[in-house]
Amino acid sequence: MEQLAPIAIFLFVLFLLLGSGVWVGLALMGVAYVGMELFTLRPAGDAMITRIWSASSSWTLTALPLFIWMGEILYRTRLSEDMFRGLAPWMARLPGGLIHTNIVGCTVFAAVSGSSAATLTTVGRMSIPELRRRGYPEPMVIGTLAGAATLGLMIPPSLTLIVYGVTINESITRLFMAGVVPGLVLAALFMAYVALASRLSKSFAPTPEPALSLIERLKAARHLLPVLCLIVVVIGSMYLGYATATEAAAFGVLGALALAAAQGSLSAASFGASLMGAVRTSAMIALILAGAAFLSLSMGFTGIPRGLADLIAGFDLSRVQLILALLVFYIVLGCFLDGISSVVLTMAVVEPMIRAAGIDLIWFGIFIVVVVEMAQITPPIGFNLFVLQGMTGHGMGFIARAALPMFLIMVVMVFVLIAVPGLATWLPDSLRQRPGG
Amino acid sequence: ETWDMPMAYAASNFHSEVGAEFARCVGEATGGALEIVTHPSGALFGGAEIKRAVQTGQANIGERLLSAHENENPLFGVDSIPFLVSSFDEHERLWAIAEPHVAAALEEDNLHYLYSVPWPPQGLYVNKPVETVEDLKGVKFRSYSAATARMAELTRMVPVQVEAAELSQALATGVAESFISSGATGYDRKVWEHLSHFYEVDAWLPRNAVFANLDAWTGLDEATRSAVGDCAAKAQAEGLERSKAYTAFTVEGLKEGGMTVGRAPEGLVVGLKAIGETMTGEWLDRAGDEGRAIVEAYRQGQ
Amino acid sequence: MARAAAGLRALRRLLDALYLAGGVIAAGFLLAILGLIVAQMVARWTGHVVPGASDYAGYCMAAASFFAFAHALDRGAHIRVGLLLTALGRHRRWAEIWAMAVGAVTATFFARYAVKGTYWSWKLGDVSQGLDRTPLWVPQLSMAAGTVLLAICFWDHLIRLIATGDDGIRTEQAEDRPAGPR
Numbered sequence: 034m035e036q037l038a039p040i041a042i043f044l045f046v047l048f049l050l051l052g053s054g055v056w057v058g059l060a061l062m063g064v065a066y067v068g069m070e071l072f073t074l075r076p077a078g079d080a081m082i083t084r085i086w087s088a089s090s091s092w093t094l095t096a097l098p099l100f101i102w103m104g105e106i107l108y109r110t111r112l113s114e115d116m117f118r119g120l121a122p123w124m125a126r127l128p129g130g131l132i133h134t135n136i137v138g139c140t141v142f143a144a145v146s147g148s149s150a151a152t153l154t155t156v157g158r159m160s161i162p163e164l165r166r167r168g169y170p171e172p173m174v175i176g177t178l179a180g181a182a183t184l185g186l187m188i189p190p191s192l193t194l195i196v197y198g199v200t201i202n203e204s205i206t207r208l209f210m211a212g213v214v215p216g217l218v219l220a221a222l223f224m225a226y227v228a229l230a231s232r233l234s235k236s237f238a239p240t241p242e243p244a245l246s247l248i249e250r251l252k253a254a255r256h257l258l259p260v261l262c263l264i265v266v267v268i269g270s271m272y273l274g275y276a277t278a279t280e281a282a283a284f285g286v287l288g289a290l291a292l293a294a295a296q297g298s299l300s301a302a303s304f305g306a307s308l309m310g311a312v313r314t315s316a317m318i319a320l321i322l323a324g325a326a327f328l329s330l331s332m333g334f335t336g337i338p339r340g341l342a343d344l345i346a347g348f349d350l351s352r353v354q355l356i357l358a359l360l361v362f363y364i365v366l367g368c369f370l371d372g373i374s375s376v377v378l379t380m381a382v383v384e385p386m387i388r389a390a391g392i393d394l395i396w397f398g399i400f401i402v403v404v405v406e407m408a409q410i411t412p413p414i415g416f417n418l419f420v421l422q423g424m425t426g427h428g429m430g431f432i433a434r435a436a437l438p439m440f441l442i443m444v445v446m447v448f449v450l451i452a453v454p455g456l457a458t459w460l461p462d463s464l465r466q467r468p469g470g
Numbered sequence: 471e472t473w474d475m476p477m478a479y480a481a482s483n484f485h486s487e488v489g490a491e492f493a494r495c496v497g498e499a500t501g502g503a504l505e506i507v508t509h510p511s512g513a514l515f516g517g518a519e520i521k522r523a524v525q526t527g528q529a530n531i532g533e534r535l536l537s538a539h540e541n542e543n544p545l546f547g548v549d550s551i552p553f554l555v556s557s558f559d560e561h562e563r564l565w566a567i568a569e570p571h572v573a574a575a576l577e578e579d580n581l582h583y584l585y586s587v588p589w590p591p592q593g594l595y596v597n598k599p600v601e602t603v604e605d606l607k608g609v610k611f612r613s614y615s616a617a618t619a620r621m622a623e624l625t626r627m628v629p630v631q632v633e634a635a636e637l638s639q640a641l642a643t644g645v646a647e648s649f650i651s652s653g654a655t656g657y658d659r660k661v662w663e664h665l666s667h668f669y670e671v672d673a674w675l676p677r678n679a680v681f682a683n684l685d686a687w688t689g690l691d692e693a694t695r696s697a698v699g700d701c702a703a704k705a706q707a708e709g710l711e712r713s714k715a716y717t718a719f720t721v722e723g724l725k726e727g728g729m730t731v732g733r734a735p736e737g738l739v740v741g742l743k744a745i746g747e748t749m750t751g752e753w754l755d756r757a758g759d760e761g762r763a764i765v766e767a768y769r770q771g772q
Numbered sequence: 773m774a775r776a777a778a779g780l781r782a783l784r785r786l787l788d789a790l791y792l793a794g795g796v797i798a799a800g801f802l803l804a805i806l807g808l809i810v811a812q813m814v815a816r817w818t819g820h821v822v823p824g825a826s827d828y829a830g831y832c833m834a835a836a837s838f839f840a841f842a843h844a845l846d847r848g849a850h851i852r853v854g855l856l857l858t859a860l861g862r863h864r865r866w867a868e869i870w871a872m873a874v875g876a877v878t879a880t881f882f883a884r885y886a887v888k889g890t891y892w893s894w895k896l897g898d899v900s901q902g903l904d905r906t907p908l909w910v911p912q913l914s915m916a917a918g919t920v921l922l923a924i925c926f927w928d929h930l931i932r933l934i935a936t937g938d939d940g941i942r943t944e945q946a947e948d949r950p951a952g953p954r
């Protein structure tokens with residue numbers, strides 16, 4: 034195992050820098066730099082800038098600050114208040130109550146956004162204050178949000194599936210279709226967990242909502258109208274072909290501004306505050322993305338991910354064994370790399386293994402997405418954890434613990450996928466029967 | 471010595487496979503004195519960064535779609551002049567004339583040219599049958615480069631700028647209704663899910679070039695350099711055969727997918743050739759005497 | 773003595789203004805992204821094209837990030853793992869200095885190579901590969917300027933932390949944060 038020494042050094046430096054409180058993006062840069070200096074003769078600083086510039090100036094990234102801005106605008110309107118006023122009479126009686134709005138909200142938003150950070154900030158900005166005000170337990174609020182936001186990667190459009198599809202030459206449309214049912218199943222699993230946990234937990238005691246008659250409840254539902262309009266406009270713009278996935282974010286911002294204006298909550302001050310808030314949050318994410326891009330380059334030069342994948346290839350495993358080995362492999366890798374880097378750095382070795390084992394590549398794409406989703410919420414490098422830390426001020430440990438049940442549910446989801454592969458393959462297969470054109 | 475070789479396309483793409491074979495050849499021919507490790511899928515640097523990375527020694531060797539750098543030097547786009555050549559054989563004849571000029575241009579950028587392999591010929595994907603250029607008017611056409619944007623203008627199609635990552639979605643939602651690419655792209659992206667016709671117009675055959683950092687190259691001893699050169703020549707020949715075979719394979723695949731595939735009808739060819747004349751003229755204006763010499767030498771041989 | 777203090781106060785005001793200006797410039801670029809994307813959509817609906825719009829949006833994306841790095845640090849928006857810092861209790865200061873110093877050194881490294889990379893783009897005459905044909909050093913100026921500002925901001929906070937025991941990071945609007953220690 035020639036990889037052992039570099040792995041040990043990477044881990045040591047990573048835990049030293051992250052653990053001692055160095056800002057995350059810069060800590061990743063530091064780790065990457067040490068790796069480059071020790072294991073390659075290439076000029077570390079120059080290669081870093083080449084990679085960081087291309088990662089930071091990418092056009093597909095522009096949707097992220099726009100969605101974050103949309104969240105900031107909505108946060109300053111009465112929209113989330115209204116939305117919860119409309120939903121509360123209907124959902125408060127359900128086991129788990131309004132916590133479900135986190136999951137439903139993320140599922141709906143996932144249909145617009147291809148990234149989990151955008152899903153997280155937009156939904157969280159609206160739901161966290163409302164849920165806190167109603168006395169829902171904090172770990173449940175944070176945990177469900179961290180978990181459900183990862184649906185942004187599974188429910189189309191999805192950046193991860195695009196990268197995967199391009200890497201292995203599969204139809205992105207088919208991959209997108211394959212993600213729909215598993216995405217909904219995963220959302221249902223999250224909701225089932227919320228229902229169960231709310232019944233079992235003693236600390237689950239939200240402020241009771243007033244009992245309302247059916248007429249009153251229907252009346253309250255009118256408050257849902259603005260948010261429904263916004264959802265229809267943003268999703269509709271994309272599925273009717275007026276906007277691409279990136280452009281839908283612009284619709285989101287304009288729609289949010291229009292709503293704020295209609296409610297009278299749009300002033301120069303609130304506009305400026307939302308804009309500056311969005312700028313700070315996206316700068317925070319951009320610095321981490323820059324560090325992650327350099328780390329991924331450094332890992333690529335050292336060849337660790339490929340080497341480990343090679344190791345698995347050498348074991349000569351059966352189909353199920355292989356899937357389980359890859360599950361563990363990607364979970365471990367996901368602790369240290371973002372999902373897209375994990376895919377890109379390993380697929381050259383993993384793809385032939387999968388093909389040789391006769392595993393359906395569409396199915397494997399969905400498998401990869403679930404595993405990559407897990408990576409979003411595993412410490413020490415988990416994007417959703419970082420974003421939630423920035424948003425709520427809670428420590429990394431608290432957030433990671435809150436998200437742990439969601440991580441376990443995703444592990445369950447992998448086994449569901451193994452047991453019922455049709456979840457992923459049924460929709461794309463049945464739509465393929467149509468004549469071409 | 472170990473050289474890392476960033477490559478932009480997926481490991482299963484034939485360019486990447488030829489590159490991997492080249493790397494293996496170099497390792498064997500030099501008895502391990504020079505090992506080349508390929509990094510497909512843009513794992514080290516994305517396509518857009520590879521040339522700069524090799525130029526400045528961030529990687530010692532790399533592969534890049536040459537015509538993407540036409541903005542820097544029109545000569546890099548000599549393989550992408552629309553409708554100048556219309557078959558593998560004609561393209562190879564043009565390239566035989568242009569190759570030393572391109573190699574010299576690369577050397578000015580601190581790069582040593584090793585070999586290059588053409589993509590399959592670029593054809594026209596469209597969502598309806600087309601008889602003449604007139605029929606294309608108003609069709610939403612994906613433009614992604616200066617040349618494709620100009621082509622939309624000349625054919626009076628509506629240019630829509632769609633990035634590669636969003637091509638499938640743009641086709642699915644009707645944002646784009648037509649684009650020019652090789653049969654390979656359409657086959658890989660399973661374009662038959664959205665479009666009905668593929669016309670083999672053989673618009674041009676862009677090349678992927680493999681080049682080394684010039685300082686790293688001159689740092690090698692004579693024996694190693696000649697061994698690498700032999701492997702490069704082998705890779706270029708092998709790549710051409712793979713490209714031809716893959717063209718036939720993907721065109722078959724498009725048919726099986728349910729697309730109407732065939733040579734372009736006479737009326738369309740005539741119209742496109744006229745547009746090609748215009749665009750060749752425009753390229754010559756940009757490329758100056760050296761470009762003019764290449765195209766004239768090519769035309770005289772016809 | 774008094775003149776030195778006045779000079780320090782002026783420097784303090786200048787630096788604070790610089791960080792804020794970076795944030796405001798970044799906000800301008802975020803607005804520009806919105807404008808470019810809307811323009812591109814409208815152009816498409818009406819059968820026109822804005823040449824290079826997506827490339828320009830990409831450059832604006834970079835500028836919106838890089839210019840805001842220092843402002844985000846100054847307002848406590850960049851995040852870090854606080855586990856050890858909290859555990860250290862009254863010895864926390866030394867860990868704070870260490871983290872700030874590592875940050876300052878790394879940010880300086882980042883800035884040095886960002887400036888170098890931009891310089892070489894200019895020297896080599898690198899041109900973008902898209903329809904926009906932009907000389908790459910122009911948009912890369914945002915990277916050079918933003919990272920230099922971030923490095924200055926780190927050294928500024930490090931010096932303040934050593935001299936006064938307070939790093940001077942002021943977190944914006946804590947109204948939606950939970951009560952209790954962060």
Ligand code: NA
Pocket residue numbers: 142143144145146147148184185186187188189190191
């Ligand atoms: Na999504």
Ligand code: NA
Pocket residue numbers: 367368369370407408409410411412413414415416
């Ligand atoms: Na992780």
